[in-house]
Amino acid sequence: MENNVNDISQYKDVWVFAEQRNGHISPVVVELLGEGRRIADETGSNLCAVVLGNNTGSVVDELARYGTDIVYSAESPLLENFTTDAYTKVITDAIREYKPEIVLYGATHVGRDLAPRIAARVNTGLTADCTKLEVDPTDKKLKQTRPAFGGNLMATIICPNHRPQMSTVRPGVMERAKRYETASANVVNIEISLTPSDIRTKVIEIVKSRLNLVSLGEAEVIVSGGKGLGNPEGFTMLRKLADTLGGVVGASRAAVDAGWIDHSHQVGQTGTTVKPRIYIACGISGAIQHLAGMSDSDIIIAVNKNPDAPIFNVADYGIVGDVNEVVPALTDAFAEFRLQAAN
Known part of the structure; x- marks a missing residue:
């Protein structure tokens, strides 16, 4: 499927990829939800999170507490551990079906691996390692700012003709979302079409390094x-x-x-x-x-x-x-x- 200028009006809502490990969301996700909430309010759309994994009920509940309107959840034993092939296919299929206008990822090892592959498959642009996001008040396009030329200049980039507008966002630069103990969100269970043959790599063992534990x-x-x-x-x-x-x-x-x-x-x-x-x-x-x-x-x-x-x-x-x-x-x-x- 190829996006073009004629079908941009079909796209709406702000999505945040909710990276998680062992039932715990990455800290950058809370920052993205805070920024996503602001952008969604300025564009008059819903703030949505998309989470992949297996038995992610507790993660869905946690995402709701950070003010999401909708949580898209994809569950499968094949999504238990992150693999580029599986996550790319599932999120690409979901974007094609639900058509979000904006998709934000953390500029983590996972986000930097995943986002460009998805962008290529849905034929849209991607601004990497953003430190600032703004909504243009005239046309509601997303203005994505990132360091350029080794950090000596700041470049602001827009994606005028293709959707979704996609960014990876550097951890530690956005305000964290507020947490509400009694908040709830609508949950949409994504129907996935995924088989073992879709995944070219297999996770044999996960080894937690004892080196460089700095966070x-x-x-x-x-x-x-x-x-x-x-x-x-x-x-x-x-x-x-x-x-x-x-x-x-x-x-x-x-x-x-x-x-x-x-x-x-x-x-x-x-x-x-x-x-x-x-x-x-x-x-x-x-x-x-x-x-x-x-x-x-x-x-x-x-x-x-x-x-x-x-x-x-x-x-x-x-x-x-x-x-x-x-x-x-x-x-x-x-x-x-x-x-x-x-x-």
């Missing part, structure tokens, strides 16, 4: 380091502070490029965009790409020996000094505070 997008506290640490051993010092505060360790692109820490810790436009309650930047000068990835944090504390470092322009609290002296002092102070609070 920047969900962290309440992040202690990040940059080249100002002086050497990779500086991250050992930051981990002590992060552990004391119950947080995780982040890093600037410069520190990652230097090989001091794994890319999974990188904060910024080319890493992970974060909005923790507390963000402590240690030895980070504040390049624009980094600031774009953390400037929405509730409280920003900067430690840098250069009083003119750009990071101080966004910091709520600034400490001018040597990180190798300041960070251990902060660690000791917070540890003492926790000890007193416990007693």
Whole structure:
């Protein structure tokens, strides 16, 4: 089936792909539902979630509590674990049948794998890794903004002639949806046409890696380091502070490029965009790409020996000094505070 300008009027509603594992929705889904609710209200349409899996009743109930009007549910033992073939076919068939106007995915490993395949099959466009979504007040088209040229420019893209309008959205940049304990949603059970022969790969075993357990997008506290640490051993010092505060360790692109820490810790436009309650930047000068990835944090504390470092322009609290002296002092102070609070 090919979309064209003549059948755009058939498409309506905002869909959010509700990525889930073991009955728990991904944190980015809650952000997408918050953004989707705003877009649906501005376009006068329904906010819908689409969830695939096996025995997903609890997930459907949870999605309803975040304000969805309709939950599209596809259940099958063949959907128990994510496979590109199965999920692509089921969602493609559902889009062709129900015709959503907008479909949003998290820019996760799954979303980045799934969205372009679906876009190709339904002959529509896809804007990847969006950091901002707006509805054009004149024609209600979706304006999708993403970093371009390594984060040095921001590009706004529209999809004027094909539907649905599709975006993957970077985790950590949108406001989370409000949760309502008594909310309910209409549930539509998707009739699926899926056989084992449709799936070219088979999941033999799921191995949970014990490496790189950092989850920047969900962290309440992040202690990040940059080249100002002086050497990779500086991250050992930051981990002590992060552990004391119950947080995780982040890093600037410069520190990652230097090989001091794994890319999974990188904060910024080319890493992970974060909005923790507390963000402590240690030895980070504040390049624009980094600031774009953390400037929405509730409280920003900067430690840098250069009083003119750009990071101080966004910091709520600034400490001018040597990180190798300041960070251990902060660690000791917070540890003492926790000890007193416990007693």
